[in-house]
Amino acid sequence: MKxxxxxxxxxxxxxxxxxENESAYIxxxxxxxxxxxxxxVCDDEFVLKNLSPTCRTKxxxxxxxxxxxxxxxxxxxQSLTAQQIEQVKxxxxxxATA
Structure with missing residues (x-):
């Protein structure tokens, strides 16, 4: 996480x-x-691009x-506040990614 x-x-x-080298439909x-x-915010075409799962929400x-x-x-x-960053964490x- 960056x-x-x-x-x-x-x-x-x-x-x-x-x-890489391909713009996404967000x-x-x-x-x-x-x-x-x-x-x-994610790539709307993740299925077509066969992207691996990276995170899970409830x-x-x-x-x-x-x-x-x-x-x-x-x-x-806008930027996340320090409190929001902790909440996301x-x-x-x-x-896990391969």
């Missing part, structure tokens, strides 16, 4: 969750944490590279 201080724009998010996954302002298993972001009330992305289960 943290990043800067807030990625749409193109950067596509690059971060995509397969999907936001909401309501996976007790803090509802935390969202996950409701979903996500595949490939996953970003964790916080959303403001207006829907804009407690509530998101990382899965």
């Amino acid at each position: 943290t990043q201080e800067s807030i990625p724009d749409l193109q950067e998010m596509k690059r971060l969750v995509g397969v 999907e936001f996954v909401f309501r996976q944490f007790s803090d509802l302002s935390i969202a996950l 409701q979903h298993i996500l595949c490939g590279q996953v970003l964790v972001v916080a959303l403001r009330n207006d829907g804009e992305i 407690q509530e998101l289960q990382l899965l």
